[in-house]
Amino acid sequence: MFNLCDIGQVKELLLKYNFKFSKSLGQNFIINSEVCPKMAEMCSENCESGVLEIGPGIGVLTVELAKRFKKVVSIEIDKNLMPIINETVSDLNNVEIINEDILKLNLENIVKDKFYDCDEVSICANLPYYITSEIIMYILENNPGFSSMTVMVQKEAAERICAKPGTRQSGAISMAIRYYGIPKILFNVGRNSFIPSPNVDSCVIKIEMNDKNKKAIVNSNAFFKVVRAAYSKRRKNLLNSLSIGMEIDKSKIKEILNICNLDFNLRAEQLKFDDFINISNVIELK
Ligand code: SAM
Numbered sequence: 378m379f380n381l382c383d384i385g386q387v388k389e390l391l392l393k394y395n396f397k398f399s400k401s402l403g404q405n406f407i408i409n410s411e412v413c414p415k416m417a418e419m420c421s422e423n424c425e426s427g428v429l430e431i432g433p434g435i436g437v438l439t440v441e442l443a444k445r446f447k448k449v450v451s452i453e454i455d456k457n458l459m460p461i462i463n464e465t466v467s468d469l470n471n472v473e474i475i476n477e478d479i480l481k482l483n484l485e486n487i488v489k490d491k492f493y494d495c496d497e498v499s500i501c502a503n504l505p506y507y508i509t510s511e512i513i514m515y516i517l518e519n520n521p522g523f524s525s526m527t528v529m530v531q532k533e534a535a536e537r538i539c540a541k542p543g544t545r546q547s548g549a550i551s552m553a554i555r556y557y558g559i560p561k562i563l564f565n566v567g568r569n570s571f572i573p574s575p576n577v578d579s580c581v582i583k584i585e586m587n588d589k590n591k592k593a594i595v596n597s598n599a600f601f602k603v604v605r606a607a608y609s610k611r612r613k614n615l616l617n618s619l620s621i622g623m624e625i626d627k628s629k630i631k632e633i634l635n636i637c638n639l640d641f642n643l644r645a646e647q648l649k650f651d652d653f654i655n656i657s658n659v660i661e662l663k
Contacts (some may be wrong), residue, residue, distance in 0.1 A: 379465050381437040382410035387572060390435065394461050397631070398573055402455055403505025404588070406434045409570030412529075416581055417441040419563055420501045420527040423579050427495030428538045429487065429523070431502035431512060434458060436465040442501055443469045450491045454478045479512055485521040500526040506575070510550060513584075517557040526584040535562055535580035542650040549608040553601065554651055558586040593654050600657040607645035607653070615648075616641040619656070633659050 380386050387408065398404045407413060416438060420428060426446050431440040433451035435458065442449045449472045453462065463624050466472045473491065475482075492498045499521050504512055509530045516526060530538070539560045540546035554560050566579040594600045606622020607615060615634060620627045634641055637655040639648070 378468060381406075381435055381440065381465060382413075382602045384408055384409050384572060387435065390461060390465070392615070396457055396461060397457065401507070403432075403507045403630075404434065404455070405503075405506075405571040405573060405575045406518045407437050407503060407566075407570055408572050409566070411565055412439040412440045412570055412581075415517065415564065416501060416503075416527060416529070417445050419581070420582065421446070421497070421499045421525065423496050425496040427492035427498045428501050428526075429484075429492075430499060431528075432505055433462055433474065433594075434503075435513065436462045438501065438503060439466055439472060440469070443472045447471060447495050448492060449473070450475065450487065452477050452479045452482055452519070458534050480508070480515050483524075484516070485520050488521045488523075497524045498522065499524055500528065502527075503529040503579075506534075506577075513538070514553065517533045517554065517584075520557070524586055525558075526586075528583075529566060529579050529581045532565065532578040532580045535582045538581055543647060544652075545646050547646050548611075549604050552582060552604045552608070552650065552653060556590055556597070556600065560584045590650065590654065593651075593658075595661045597663065598663045600653065603657045603660065604653055607648070611645050614644055623660070625660075656662065 379390065424445055427448040428442045428446050430439055430442060430449060430451040433453050439449060439451050451474050453474060453476060459476050462474050480536060488498055500516055536546055537548055537550055538554055539562050540551040549637055563581045563583055566581060568574050568578050602623060607618050609622055610618035616627060616630055620630045631641060636659050637652065639652060
């Protein structure tokens with residue numbers, strides 16, 4: 378069994394397969410032995426769960442997930458990593474590696490075909506930084522029933538994603554994520570925990586899926602349009618940002634904001650999540 382946090386063993390393994398890190402695929406592998414057990418532990422309490430992992434690299438997190446959960450399916454885009462990870466997980470009979478781009482994967486088929494005998498399915502990953510938001514939104518928008526997502530992302534992205542409504546850090550992404558679930562920051566991971574070391578620190582976050590907000594929204598398209606309009610002109614007040622972004626007359630926006638009991642001079646970052654729901658529902662039902 379390999380110790381994938383032992384830098385000497387990792388270098389030897391990579392040399393054996395003549396592997397070169399690809400910056401464009403966001404390849405920074407974890408070498409801090411505390412990180413992956415903690416991620417796996419916080420991913421789910423149910424050992425009868427299945428886990429879909431994105432970007433296993435050489436398998437350092439995969440191995441920890443396989444120790445705890447019934448089934449692990451890992452999706453890796455880089456074919457050069459296939460012989461390496463197939464070697465590092467060769468002793469584990471509950472792991473399957475698939476060479477595919479996560480953004481092209483039919484998530485419903487994967488859950489049906491691979492996890493049919495698991496109690497629930499979670500996502501766990503150290504995400505490539507270059508497409509963090511795309512991957513998170515792809516999973517949320519096409520979610521066939523994942524119960525949670527525990528992912529490592531760049532620290533600044535974590536703060537944006539988990540920002541509470543009504544704070545300066547909130548934005549279109551934090552609102553969009555709250556439509557699908559509740560995000561929270563779990564723990565920080567320093568840049569020296571990786572090979573090669575990136576220029577930024579990281580954070581592990583968890584999004585617990587939750588239908589409550591979705592159910593309160595009459596039309597999701599209207600909701601996302603309101604969020605985008607309000608935040609795309611975040612320095613402007615609501616009257617102006619919504620009127621420009623939604624292409625609705627100011628007098629009509631005034632009427633809508635009045636019904637929602639909202640001051641015209643508020644800005645997006647001062648609104649609660651429910652305010653966005655109310656605005657979009659009033660626009661939809663009026
Ligand atoms: N899990 C490993 C670890 O923690 O050491 C590697 C994490 S590394 C930050 C991201 C991994 O995602 C790389 O192995 C990279 O090749 C893979 N990757 C990048 N884009 C991907 C995509 N679209 N679909 C699947 N895997 C991808």
